[in-house]
Amino acid sequence: MAHHNTDKLARRGLMFILSSPSGAGKTTISHMLLTADEEIKLSVSVTTRPKRPGEIDGVDYHFVTDAQFDRMVEEDDFYEWAEVFGKKYGTPKGYIRKGLKEGQDFLFDIDWQGTQQLKQKDDQDVVTVFILPPSLDELRSRLEGRAQDSADVIDRRMDRARGEISHWAEYDYVVINDDVDQCFVKVREILHAERMRRTRQTGLIPFVRELTS
Numbered sequence: 001m002a003h004h005n006t007d008k009l010a011r012r013g014l015m016f017i018l019s020s021p022s023g024a025g026k027t028t029i030s031h032m033l034l035t036a037d038e039e040i041k042l043s044v045s046v047t048t049r050p051k052r053p054g055e056i057d058g059v060d061y062h063f064v065t066d067a068q069f070d071r072m073v074e075e076d077d078f079y080e081w082a083e084v085f086g087k088k089y090g091t092p093k094g095y096i097r098k099g100l101k102e103g104q105d106f107l108f109d110i111d112w113q114g115t116q117q118l119k120q121k122d123d124q125d126v127v128t129v130f131i132l133p134p135s136l137d138e139l140r141s142r143l144e145g146r147a148q149d150s151a152d153v154i155d156r157r158m159d160r161a162r163g164e165i166s167h168w169a170e171y172d173y174v175v176i177n178d179d180v181d182q183c184f185v186k187v188r189e190i191l192h193a194e195r196m197r198r199t200r201q202t203g204l205i206p207f208v209r210e211l212t213s
């Protein structure tokens with residue numbers, strides 16, 4: 001008699017998109033999720049912006065020149081791409097399509113433009129979560145606390161944050177990041193529940209057939 005581990009039925013992977021204005025905690029929540037959950041891995045974007053201190057090529061981003069990026073666009077290597085502050089950012093597509101089929105989940109740390117493009121291409125596999133800061137004052141002090149950017153850049157990020165926040169209603173889920181640990185628990189619950197969607201559980205048909213035979 002076959003013993004099924006019902007947690008391990010085959011399923012299709014999902015694309016889990018976390019968006020927020022920069023400074024709202026998305027990167028911290030992403031790291032926590034990637035550490036806690038081995039079934040999800042980060043989709044590493046390609047960008048033309050310079051590397052920040054502490055960032056690693058191939059881990060945080062694939063850092064490329066403008067010419068390299070344009071070539072990838074021409075060769076249709078991107079799922080989606082966008083220009084932010086005059087720099088380009090894109091999601092390379094080949095390995096994601098393959099991974100989804102094999103049940104691999106991918107985490108995306110992208111903005112609302114990229115989210116819209118991904119949803120248009122593959123709505124079934126996409127789950128979107130928007131993280132809101134508790135207030136704009138708190139957002140500014142978090143940006144200042146990072147001390148990586150000049151006052152001018154922070155002002156521009158604050159302007160952009162207001163713009164980003166205006167897209168909140170386009171997301172499946174919205175979580176306010178008042179307390180980072182509580183925010184993480186909520187985001188993780190969303191991921192767990194979404195994995196259980198009937199349509200993602202491709203192993204259910206053979207499982208139920210055997211159950212009822």
Ligand code: 5GP
Nearest residue numbers: 045081082084089090091109110111113114
């Ligand atoms: P940062 O330069 O602070 O890492 O990112 C700037 C913005 O670009 C963020 O809002 C980030 O979510 C967005 N971004 C990063 N990677 C991608 C991507 O692959 N596609 C799109 N559309 N946006 C991205």
